[in-house]
Amino acid sequence: MESKKAPVDVESLEGRVARLEDQTRFTLDALELAASLGEFEVGISSLHEPTLLLREVVARVATITPFAASAVYLVDEGSSDFYQAYSDRQEWSAQIESAITSFIDSGMFTFALREGRPVIVHSVELQRRVVLHVLETSSRVRGMFVGVFSEGAKNLTAVEMALLSIVCKNCASAVEVFELYKCFKCGGEDVIAFSDSLPAGVVDLSKNGRILITNKFASKLLGSVATPEKRYLIEFLIPEERERIASLLISCCAFSVPEQEYQTESLAKTQSTMRTQTVLDSAEGQKNISLHITPLQHNGDTFLRGVLAPMDEMYNGAALVEGM
Known part of the structure; x- marks a missing residue:
């Protein structure tokens, strides 16, 4: 008896191909979204309280899935109690x-x-489903995200849950x-005042060159460092210098330095300090500066400290002050 093969359903195959293409596009979009969720536009050093940061967090969550209302709870450093630090509604x-009390x-x-x-749970008080997600670092719990689902909203997909975790x-x-940073500001006003009094710019950078903290002179020299379009040191340089300085930052990070209190480390005594001259591209025009970069460690985290000394005649040859 001859076996009979079922006829190929062309429409069914076309449907499967279309679904696979949609799934591929969705996966690529999800990966692109995940890559964009890692950094926030708000400059930490410019904040006096975390509301702007939490508002951006809720906005990022809304790009994953819309909630009827969202809130962020933080841990009170004094009492260790949770308090509602931000709500978008x-x-x-x-x-x-x-x-939350319930x-x-x-x-x-x-x-x-x-x-x-x-964690998704039904709330009697809200008569809605609620998603809870802890805000936790490797060292401690920092808070809790709360999202209230709209009526009739679908469950979160595995991809959406993973993105929410990110x-x-x-x-x-x-x-x-x-x-x-707030603790540093409250506990070291004299250190900050001294930094702001220096006739040279002092800037702390992450390992990838992102600006973390600047003193007053550096802020004036660079311009507004809080703008979203300029968050990295090399973005303040003329285009011809960016690749060279980026390579210098990478080389500087490659040095192994012992853990030290960054307030007392002298750049002059650090053998891994990189010294060069470069050109800033500021709103006031190009400025020649002397740039000293050194890697430092504090509480196990490596960062870069830069000292920017203007070399233009308009600054009357201001001397470079090394270290703090």
Whole structure:
């Protein structure tokens, strides 16, 4: 008996191809979105309180999936209690607060703290489903993200849950940096005042050259470092110098330095200090500067400290002050 093969359904094959193409596009879009979620536009050093940062976090979450209302809870450093630090819908704030109190009493809040992933639960107070995601770094819990689903909203897909985790992890890290910076400002006013009095620019950079902190002279020399379009040191240089200085930063990071208190380390005594001359491209025109870069470590984290000394005659040959 001859076996009969089922006829090929062309329309079915075309449908499968179309679905696979859609899935591929979705995967690529998700990867691109994930890559864009790692950094926030807000400059930590320019903040006096975290509202702007948390507002951007909620905006990033909205690009993944829209919520009827979102809120971010942070940990009070004094009492270790959670408090509602930001809500994008003030009319929902009281209801969300009531729901969180209920979750704490039932143990669901503690469960979400331990999970480290999105936890979806129904709230009697809100009459909606709510997603809870802990904001946690490797060192400690920093807060909790709360998203209230719209009525009839679908469940989060695995990809959406993974992207939400990326945002929450980066939010926790940003909050931790903000708290450390605030602690530095509150506990070292004399250090900051001394830095601001220097006749040279002092700038702290991340390992990839992103500007973290500047003193007053550096801010004046560079211009507004808080603008989203200019967040990296090389973006303030003339185009011809950017590749060379980028290579210098990479080379400087390659040096192994012992952990040290960055307030007391002298650039003159650090053998790995890189010294060069370069040209700033400022709103006032091109400026020749002497650039000294050295890698430092503090609490296990490596960063770069740069000293910018103008060499133009308009600054009357201001001397480079090395270190602080």
